[in-house]
Amino acid sequence: MNVITNNNLQCTVALAALHDVYDPEIGLNVIDLGLIYQVDFNDEQKTIFCSMTLTTQFCPMGESITDGVRTKLQDCFADYEVNVELTFDPLWSYDEISEEGKNYLNR
Amino acid sequence: MCYCQCVWLFITAFLGLALVYNFTYPLMPHNSIHYLPLHAHVGIVGWFLLLIIGVGARLIPMFLISKYNNPKLLWMIYYLINASLISFVILFYLPVSPGFYYFSLSALLPAVVLFIFYCTKAYKQRMRRAVDEQMKISLLSAAMMALPLVLLAVIILFISITTKENIRLVLCYGFLIFFGWVTAIILGMTFKTLPFIVWNKVYHSQSANGKTPSPKDLFHHGLFRLMSVFYLAGLMIFCAGIFTNEIIILKAGAALLMATAFMYNMNIIKIILHKPSVQ
Numbered sequence: 001m002n003v004i005t006n007n008n009l010q011c012t013v014a015l016a017a018l019h020d021v022y023d024p025e026i027g028l029n030v031i032d033l034g035l036i037y038q039v040d041f042n043d044e045q046k047t048i049f050c051s052m053t054l055t056t057q058f059c060p061m062g063e064s065i066t067d068g069v070r071t072k073l074q075d076c077f078a079d080y081e082v083n084v085e086l087t088f089d090p091l092w093s094y095d096e097i098s099e100e101g102k103n104y105l106n107r
Numbered sequence: 108m109c110y111c112q113c114v115w116l117f118i119t120a121f122l123g124l125a126l127v128y129n130f131t132y133p134l135m136p137h138n139s140i141h142y143l144p145l146h147a148h149v150g151i152v153g154w155f156l157l158l159i160i161g162v163g164a165r166l167i168p169m170f171l172i173s174k175y176n177n178p179k180l181l182w183m184i185y186y187l188i189n190a191s192l193i194s195f196v197i198l199f200y201l202p203v204s205p206g207f208y209y210f211s212l213s214a215l216l217p218a219v220v221l222f223i224f225y226c227t228k229a230y231k232q233r234m235r236r237a238v239d240e241q242m243k244i245s246l247l248s249a250a251m252m253a254l255p256l257v258l259l260a261v262i263i264l265f266i267s268i269t270t271k272e273n274i275r276l277v278l279c280y281g282f283l284i285f286f287g288w289v290t291a292i293i294l295g296m297t298f299k300t301l302p303f304i305v306w307n308k309v310y311h312s313q314s315a316n317g318k319t320p321s322p323k324d325l326f327h328h329g330l331f332r333l334m335s336v337f338y339l340a341g342l343m344i345f346c347a348g349i350f351t352n353e354i355i356i357l358k359a360g361a362a363l364l365m366a367t368a369f370m371y372n373m374n375i376i377k378i379i380l381h382k383p384s385v386q
Contacts (some may be wrong), residue, residue, distance in 0.1 A: 021314060024306060024321045026172060026235070056169050060303040061314075068314030075315070094174050094234055105172065105235045 004038040004051075010077075011039050013061025014048070017074070017076040021068040023061060028104060030069060037087065039073075048073055050084045053092045062086070111189065112161065115153025122146045137361055145199050149286060152192050152215065156252075159292055160184060160222050163249065170242055170299055173235040176329040180225055187218035212260060219252045239323060244335055245295030251288040255280050279349045286342055286364065294338060294371065298326055301378050309383050325381045326374045334370035337363050 005011035021030045030036055030052070038051035052069060054062045066084050073082045097105070123146055126139040135142065164181050167173075177244050191214035226249045230238070238246075258280045265273045302322035310319045343361025 020316070021319055024310070024314070024319055025170075025323075026302070027318075027321060055172070057166060058169060060300075060307065064307055064311045064314045067311065071315035094172075097234070102234075 003036050005040060007041040007043075010041050014039050014050075014073060014076060016053065017072050018069060021072050023055065023059075023065060025061060026055070026105075028097070028101050030065065032098045032101035032104070033102075034098065035065070035092065036069070046080050048077055048080045048082045049083065051087055052084060053087055053090075055092055057088055111185070112154050112157035115149060115157065115192070118325065119146065119150040119154055122149060128155075145196065148195060149192065152188065155289060157188060159289075160188070162243075163222075163292070164225065166299070167242075167245065167249075168229040170245075171229055171238065172235045173233040175225075175231040175232040176231040177225060177228070180221060184218045184221050184225075187214045187221070191215035191218065200329070205263050208263050209260070212256065212263065216253075216260075218258060219378075223249055223253065228319030240331055240335060241295045241298040241323075243295070244291055245299070248288055248295060251283070251291055254287060255283045258283065275349055275352070279346055282346065282349060286345070290342075291355050293334075294334070294367075297371070298323075298331060298374065301375065302326060305378050305381055309381060313383070320384055325378045327377055330370050330374050331352065334367050334374070337370065338367040341367055 003011060003015060015031055015036070018036060019029045019031050019097060022028065023030065023035075026033065033055065035054065036050065036052050038049070040049040041047075042049070044083065049071060050073060054065065059065070068084055070082050070084045073084075074080075125134055126142055126146060129135050129139045129142075144351070160181075168175055191211045194214065195208065195211040198211060201207075226246055230246060258276060262273065262276050262280060265276060267272075302325040304327055306320075306322040313319050341360050341363030343360075344356060344363060348354075348360050360386035
């Protein structure tokens with residue numbers, strides 16, 4: 001899992017919070033699934049830009065998961081404006097799943 | 108595939124309408140009963156089969172969390188099914204012997220076998236080891252596609268030799284299409300898709316609050332398993348009843364299928380009336 005960021009400290013806090021956002025069908029959180037590509041912070045304009053993907057473009061839980069990410073970041077950084085961008089470039093692949101996630105799926 | 112099945116659906120509906128008017132006004136050279144096999148097969152193959160394979164090719168790997176993807180194979184299936192159906196329509200209007208229908212079958216059977224192969228590969232390359240019961244029934248449905256086609260080969264052979272239809276074989280053929288393949292995919296996929304719809308309505312706003320119940324927690328799994336057992340037993344017993352022509356066997360099979368429908372509805376009601384368990 002390699003998340004692009006311009007602020008390592010704040011990104012660590014954000015990623016820790018996003019461990020609570022799950023794909024309910026798979027039962028894994030968005031971090032272990034490797035759905036988060038980028039989290040950038042603009043401290044002057046007080047904005048957060050989060051780029052993420054879904055396991056498939058046809059994911060029936062897509063809206064719920066992106067809303068969950070937005071809500072969690074907003075709760076964590078209350079005085080920031082959060083923008084979540086959904087992208088399929090690059091497409092998500094199974095290699096993005098963390099070792100913990102792979103162990104969970106192989107149970 | 109889904110766009111093409113819309114065209115076949117339109118042709119099916121148009122033909123059906125023409126057949127209804129043909130009872131009163133002689134629009135066609137023969138009576139409407141003569142065209143029923145054409146109407147039925149354009150609907151079953153052109154609409155049902157293309158739709159189910161098209162949607163199944165997306166949903167089965169998605170729900171199995173499988174790495175497998177093979178667009179070339181799916182295109183080959185698409186061309187084979189359409190070639191089979193177009194050849195069937197042409198042969199139906201030509202004064203040919205029944206044996207010529209093997210030509211259509213020789214395109215359709217490989218298409219179904221290739222789709223079964225596609226599902227098998229998706230199953231083998233799945234990321235999640237545990238496969239739920241809904242997916243097992245859906246995969247069984249894919250395998251069940253081949254059964255009516257084998258029967259169809261026997262029906263064509265029987266007509267070619269005796270010039271008569273074997274009514275029991277024809278009944279079993281139709282029964283295996285609707286109560287085998289189509290019913291199995293409905294039983295399996297209902298409990299994969301409906302829980303998602305209800306989950307999205309009930310838990311949409313709670314996705315950031317940690318683990319919520321999974322869509323699969325919205326229905327009773329014991330009842331689903333029992334429904335699956337009753338369904339498979341009912342299917343086999345009813346088929347045996349068709350071949351033996353024994354009323355008691357037919358009634359036993361019908362009772363099991365009625366019980367299947369009852370359990371299916373009970374679980375549907377449970378999903379629809381689900382109340383949130385996390386606040």
